[in-house]
Amino acid sequence: MNKFITSIKNIFAIEDLRTRILNTLFFIAIYRLGVYVVLPGVDPTRLKTGAQGLFGILDTLLGGAFSHASIFALGIMPYISASIVLQLLTIAVPYFQKLQKEGESGRKKINQYTRILTIPIVLAQSVGFIATINAEAIINPGTFFTVSTMIIITAGTLFCMWLGEKITDKGIGNGISMIIMIGIVSRLPGAIIGEAAAKGVNKSLIFLLEMVVLFLVVMAVIVLTQAVRRIAVQYAKQVGGTTQLDAQRQFIPLKVNAAGVMPIIFAQSLMFVPAIVASVWQNQSDTASYIGVKFSDYTSWQYNLTFGLLIIIFTYFYTAISVNPNQIADDLKRSGGFVPGVKPGRDTSEFIDEILTRVTLPGAVALALIAIFPAIALLLGVTRPFSAFYGGTSLIIMVGVVLDTVNQVQSYLLMQHYDGMMKSGKLRGRTAQPISIAS
Structure with missing residues (x-):
């Protein structure tokens, strides 16, 4: 217990690490608040109490945003779908194979294509989401409600993408994975x-x-x-x-x-x-x-x-x-x-x-x-x-994100010549000199 308390003190003694942790908590708080902001034109008291099947799994990953008819109803999931599509394209399409081999510049282009592909995916999925809302919960159904909801959900997904990138740049851990994990842990x-x-x-x-x-x-x-x-x-x-x-x-x-x-x-x-x-x-x-x-x-x-x-x-x-x-x-x-x-x-x-x-x-x-x-x-x-x-x-x-985050914190502690969070100074299964495996 004393070692754990000492590790916490060491973490907050490093200014850069302390700032990154606080930034991460701030961005996560913004995301969790957005989960409870209901879409305009929807009566939250008439919503279904819970999602089942595939929608139930999706609602678990989104921390309840789906069942709450939130502005983050689809969260980061359309971006994940776009990422999977791009990964498959790197196998089948020579152009994307070439981009993958170009290093950092190629990865930036692939990320840009992923962001662009996210927009049509979220627009298509938002139509399906509107169909899952029970008719009694929609105050004024019609074309205007459908179009405005599609725009709001798309904007919500893009905002979640921005939050994820900010967590990666200014916070600790992988931002996209962190947002998904927080949605799961909230349940x-x-x-x-x-x-x-x-x-x-x-x-x-x-x-x-x-x-x-x-x-x-x-x-x-x-x-x-x-x-x-x-x-x-x-x-x-x-x-x-x-x-x-x-x-x-x-x-x-x-x-x-x-x-x-x-x-x-x-x-x-x-x-x-x-x-x-x-x-x-x-x-x-x-x-x-x-x-x-x-x-x-x-x-x-x-x-x-x-x-x-x-x-x-x-x-x-x-x-x-x-x-x-x-x-x-x-x-x-x-x-x-x-x-x-x-x-x-x-x-x-x-x-x-x-x-x-x-x-x-x-x-x-x-x-x-x-x-x-x-x-x-x-x-x-x-x-x-x-x-x-x-x-x-x-x-x-949950396990994967926590391990990656702990490993990043561990690296900061060791760079500042503090004792790591683990007695061995590194996580099991990791080494100081691994050979990276190219995908």
Whole structure:
């Protein structure tokens, strides 16, 4: 406890770090206030009490902005959609592949294209959002309400983008990820209180057991997020002029879960397709009716088995587009590095690809288990709001953002010659001299 208090004092003793933390809190406060500003022309007392299905997941990521019909109703999610589209274009379109290889200037152009693409996406999604608002809540429905709401929601999303960029530039951590995490965390206190009230005094031991299981699940997600398979790399002795550099030994860190949360997002978006398709023929076929019922219930074994298999497939897919063994092998060869016992070039690429394939399997299976664990928790008697924090997109995003933020704070402390927040001075799974993996 004394070490923790000392670390907090050291954090606020560094002027730049203190300013960045205060700036981050200020921008987050602005975002949270905007979540409760209802769209003009909407009666908040007549809104639906809660969102279900895909809208419920979206509402959780947005911290309630969707169900409140807020000016930030879509938040930063259209920007995330645009980012995913641009990532896929860097694989299929040579122009974007070229931009990705141009370094900082190429990344700036891709970011600019992402911002531009966000506008048509949010305009299209705002039409869908207006359709979800129950008619009784709209005071004066019509063309004017639709057009004005589309403009306001688009402006709200662009403002959220601006807040995210400001947090990245003037604050601490990744701004876009921070905004999503704050929306998720804002639901946690209410979920815990609701769970405690549901269990009551008679089942207080069960509630305590649930908290212990939640802690263990969080620890498992941290291990999955931080776990890496290190491939040793040797650099030959280099001589330049009068300077001689001794041989160095570093490593390539291949993450067990290189795909992050993206496989769950992709799989979740596809899991609504069977129920939608089955609803068209549900009155004409018993099989369609059966599929519609089972895939509308995310606690059914049919739903979770399909969901888990899709996550495993998408984990391999996203890892393949994120980590390029050929490029890693080429970079090593150009810089004079080699994997001991493996020939440079093609053999190195095949060696890295084989290891990547092996370590991705346990990562994919673990990710699938974490994704379906909220459904298991719900079946075991945990309330729906609290069960969402037992895994899935919400928990992985929270853990990832917190770890990245802690790592940034750690770097500031070590640069100022303070003791880090961890006893080892660095987070597990990280090193002072990693070799970056180009995507």
